[in-house]
Amino acid sequence: MAMRVLVVNGPNLNLLGQREPDVYGAGTLADAEQRCAAVAGELDCELTWVQSNREGDLVDAVQGAAGSADALIVNAAGYTHTSVALRDALAAVALPFVEVHVSNVFARDAFRHHSYLSDLASGVIVGCGIQGYELALRRLADLA
Numbered sequence: 001m002a003m004r005v006l007v008v009n010g011p012n013l014n015l016l017g018q019r020e021p022d023v024y025g026a027g028t029l030a031d032a033e034q035r036c037a038a039v040a041g042e043l044d045c046e047l048t049w050v051q052s053n054r055e056g057d058l059v060d061a062v063q064g065a066a067g068s069a070d071a072l073i074v075n076a077a078g079y080t081h082t083s084v085a086l087r088d089a090l091a092a093v094a095l096p097f098v099e100v101h102v103s104n105v106f107a108r109d110a111f112r113h114h115s116y117l118s119d120l121a122s123g124v125i126v127g128c129g130i131q132g133y134e135l136a137l138r139r140l141a142d143l144a
């Protein structure tokens with residue numbers, strides 16, 4: 001049976017491709033989705049993509065993964081560094097997830113060096129651009 005993966009994207013990731021291209025690159029979230037679709041076919045995965053600028057929507061999406069997804073890819077964007085609520089939701093559903101950051105957060109502001117999610121994650125991919133989503137998918141497929 002195909003592995004079902006929910007890809008959760010936080011605030012401002014709808015602006016990928018336009019926002020700070022020197023930091024995040026030229027690729028859009030739609031580009032990431034397209035690139036992952038090819039990999040998903042190869043790995044027999046079904047992907048569902050969610051993006052929201054609202055914390056509660058992200059919490060709802062993670063809660064909704066229970067029973068409807070086998071694993072998650074999570075780029076919580078700014079909420080990575082602030083959200084106990086998102087951490088609690090990921091702990092509650094207890095599904096494997098890989099945390100992704102398009103930029104290298106460790107080469108940036110000190111407040112981006114801490115993540116509320118990383119210690120719960122099966123893996124963390126930073127600074128690989130939108131390719132990070134594909135790498136995360138490959139990792140989840142290996143773990144399954």
Ligand SMILES: O=C1C[C@@](O)(C(=O)O)C[C@@H](O)[C@@H]1O
Binds near residue numbers: 112
């Ligand atoms: O919005 C984002 C995007 C980000 O998660 C990334 O993908 O590099 C890194 C975060 O620090 C930032 O707030």
